Amino acid sequence: MSKVPPKDRRETIGVRLSEGCSLSATALAEEFDVSPDAIRRDLRALAAEGRCRRVYGGALPLSPASTPMRVRGQEAAGRKAALAAAAAAAARIRPGEFLFLDNGSTNLALARALPAIELTVATNSIAIAAALAERDDLQLHVLGGVVRPAIGGCVDADAVAAVQRMNIDLCFLGACAVSLDEGVSAFDPEDAAFKRAALRCSRRAMLLATAEKLATRAPYRVAPLDAIDALVVEHESAGHAEVNAMRTAGIDVVMADLPL
Amino acid sequence: MSKVPPKDRRETIGVRLSEGCSLSATALAEEFDVSPDAIRRDLRALAAEGRCRRVYGGALPLSPASTPMRVRGQEAAGRKAALAAAAAAAARIRPGEFLFLDNGSTNLALARALPAIELTVATNSIAIAAALAERDDLQLHVLGGVVRPAIGGCVDADAVAAVQRMNIDLCFLGACAVSLDEGVSAFDPEDAAFKRAALRCSRRAMLLATAEKLATRAPYRVAPLDAIDALVVEHESAGHAEVNAMRTAGIDVVMADLPL
DNA sequence: GGTTGCAATGCACGATTATACACGATATTT
């Protein structure tokens, strides 16, 4: 076997990850005939680029296509529940308000944590709609359209048109990535466009971000950070440099309690 | 046999659980080639996250929470599954067709029984949308609007407008009541109006009726029985006088097999 | 030609994480 250029090897690994394969560091080391150190360096670099998730023993793909909603939602159920509870408390939701819940597993947790008061809740997420359909204390409005499996809801023109007819009091944006410099960004252009439309129709907007979404970026910009009234982050993000920078930049950052 | 990262193994187990499989600890240990201890640790961790129930010998999936409308759905799950299977077979669904599934627990069973071919499926039911959202072999279109909890989906003006923009090949109507003289009828006026709109936009229409819906009536008429191309009834309705009368009246009545 | 800068590699170290085995306790089966 002839030696493979390092850059080439790294790209090969990246492609496999984006295909949804989970990789073992030792296996890769053997395959490319390099030391595990080199592989670990590659995986760390790919993880820094947001192309995979680093785990003990190798790396896991985090590509939205390969991990449909059902898996992502359960990945960190406890953490997201804590985050959702903090957000629900911080939002100071009042009776009669009109809420919008964007797609996302974190917002699904939030839906379950919504207080039992009279509310109108709109969503473009099938899972969130299903979770709220059984509650009779609130009025539920779903946005129609073609459902994107990778996203778990509708983000097409129909959905944009529907959201533009709404006067939303409080919008909970789903975010794929959040950073101070790049703002909020998403992996899908239509998704990003939908989020922008939802933001425009909302009086206030909040965003729940799990730790792995902080200080990362996705291809399509949604909005700068100051378009968000409050950012809710996990307790474990406390010392995060990005969080401190956001705070000094004047962003309202809410810290969730430790999960049970 | 390449070794998989521990986190990946745990996630794989978690996915299986969320798919409703019950798992044996020893079998998993053999499959992943680790000691039962490691598997038990995984299962304990998953149980701690609330993703499964720990039992002697393995683990059981915790939530068929993916089946809202569960109260009604489980009532006669086996019977409805048989009915749905018969309907799916009788419908002769061909690739590329555009199906519409109306609200109703019977149609939810049908959604689960849809063949794995390329289809476009539209629905106004949240539960059906949730059941189909995970399938990537078909395109899913949900109708937006305000969700009526009693119905489990949208039947308002938005939904009617949306369905009127569709060219439906085959419509599976949900019915509250079916009789030869009164035709198809529903308990809710808006629901009935929506069903009429859906019927108007459909080339063919079928209706699945459990035994208790036969020969009954509801306040609001949807359509006469001859607007339906085929009526699928349960096996136990075989000797039903109403069924015989329908047959002699020229209605195409399909009989389901006995449930397992 | 020699040197410099850069990138990549392999190795050594302490730290972290997962594993397997041992033990008594508990549940299931016969």
Added chain:
DNA sequence: AAATATCGTGTATAATCGTGCATTGCAACC
């Protein structure tokens, strides 16, 4: 009730991780 299988905990072991450092190969530059 006895026998067997599984469980939970503790502990020692092994694998992997991250970091720092020296070495190598290569291209650019003087």
